[in-house]
């Protein structure tokens with residue numbers, strides 16, 4: 001089959017679900033990832049054929065995309081902070097705005113200029129994208145990631161197998177705040193917990209709702225800040241004096257979420273915006 005035909009047909013099929021440029025972008029991503037082709041190969045070399053041994057796989061991938069499955073699950077990878085992370089059903093796909101949380105965290109650690117190896121805790125770590133990105137940036141950091149989901153921890157532990165001192169990933173329910181946790185104290189505590197209210201489901205895209213783990217996304221309308229109260233408690237127990245906390249938040253609940261950390265006694269609680277100018281993070285000091 002001609003590559004150009006596959007791209008045209010694939011785009012047409014995906015236009016039922018996505019705006020045209022995005023539909024085309026998804027098919028190109030598939031071809032680049034699976035065939036190692038450039039996004040313009042079919043234009044400058046219009047006679048390019050899809051290698052016969054790849055055709056079945058590519059058609060299968062396209063079928064999954066056309067059913068609405070996120071491209072990151074179909075390909076099994078996504079990029080985050082310049083690294084390739086394995087992802088798949090059962091683990092939240094890292095979002096670009098979360099890269100800002102990592103950047104802030106790394107900047108905070110550098111500013112601390114600690115004499116010893118920094119200790120970092122990432123709560124609700126999911127794929128481990130935050131924990132790993134910090135660890136890959138600050139090579140001597142001792143990073144711990146905590147999550148309740150076995151599936152997520154499987155992904156987190158399997159990323160970058162050749163790194164000599166990987167983060168340690170531990171299974172625990174972050175909402176269980178009084179449990180034994182024989183680690184720390186930490187210089188930096190990070191977290192991107194579930195924060196989407198059930199009532200906000202209606203505004204979310206079908207491929208998020210149908211495929212991504214509800215456990216990682218949703219909180220009850222009656223108590224949308226439960227994870228932040230829990231994280232504040234973890235920080236009371238495990239953030240060393242002078243340490244920094246950074247959490248991603250629901251854009252509609254900035255002041256309320258900040259209030260949780262203020263009530264827990266943290267200093268200089270600040271709400272920060274993402275690149276869409278939405279409230280997205282809270283920073284606090286112990």
Ligand code: GLN
Nearest residue numbers: 192193194195196216217
């Ligand atoms: N920002 C994510 C979304 O919009 C939600 C991430 C989370 O709940 N922590 O889908």
